[in-house]
Amino acid sequence: MTITQLQYVLAVAEHKNFTLAAEKCFVTQPTLSMQIQKIEEELKIQIFDRTKKPIQLTDIGQKIVTQAKNIVNEANRIKDIVEQQKGFVGGEFRLGIIPTIMPTLLPMFLGNFIKKYPKVKLIIEELNTDEIILRLKNGKLDAAIAATPLMEEKLKEIVLYYEPFVAYIPENHKMANKTEIEVSDLNLDEILLLQDGHCFRDGILNLCKNQDLTSDNSFQLQSGSFETLIRLADEGLGTTLLPFLHTLDLREKDRAKLHHFKEPKPAREVSLIFPKTELKIHIIEALRQTIAGVIKGAIVFHNVEIISPISKK
Secondary structure, eight states, X not given: OOHHHHHHHHHHHHHSOXXXXXXXXXXXXXXXXXXXXXXXHHHTSOSEETTSSSOEXXXXXHHHHHHHHHHHHHHXXXXXXXXXXXXXXXXXXXXXXXXXXXXXXXXXXXHHHHHHOTTEEEEXXXXXXXXXXXXXXXXXXXXXXXXXXXXXXXXXXXXXXXXXXXEXXXXXXXXXXXXXXXXXXXXXXXXXXXXXXXHHHHHHHHHTTTSOOOSOSSOOOOOOOHHHHHXXXXXXXXXXEEEHHHHTTSOHHHHTTEEEEOSSEEEEEEEEEEETTOXXXXXXXXXXXXXXXXXXXXXXXXSEEEOOOSOOO
């Protein structure tokens, strides 16, 4: 059997369809089917149950796919070793970024990275943390940028920076005259939150862990936009918390409504995350260096308390 044949097996296992798998592998469906049949004849087993729709793995097929992933990953690792030895930084690289980081961080480093590493083809997707973890484990992402720690055994994390939480408090609020605030000043019931699925929402809930979120409010909000939260706060409908980098582009009159926390400042840890197989580690390191070069001038806070991004429901 060959690496290419194993890649075909993995494609069918993922898409559960021979035609779609062939399209993804840029071969004809008869070619892909013939190569998979050759493996099955060589091993004298059936990898796929073709009588079911969609196509399903047999019991032995499940075990073969697990091993095939390891073999294909190790084959790719050999390519990485050779490229690193040659000093080549290039090729396709799939990067996931969570929604509360993408709009602020990506414009800061993308231009610099493209100029420095023009042979790298970055494919960037905005994904929530759960989807990022799943895709990293399934080999559909090479790396990701998200709030950590995630406590995932199969993933490694390299911390990029610590980003403080900043309170956005409208002018007529009772806390508006406070220069610095404390966590104990917060009232969870009046904090406007992002919708479920955002780890920044979970971070705020963990920050206010001694309070319960009630359902007595006159409205329920399902929004993934900090801009929406800010506008609602300005209408007197509550307060909100923002990541520090998001505050840098606010209008001057809105920045006057920002209130920092007393030290140690609650903050989120933002990291590069990637599988422990460390495939394409040379590109991961290039990303780390590029981001470190642009972020050091934007965030200078040191005395912080890391708030977990993981829901503690």
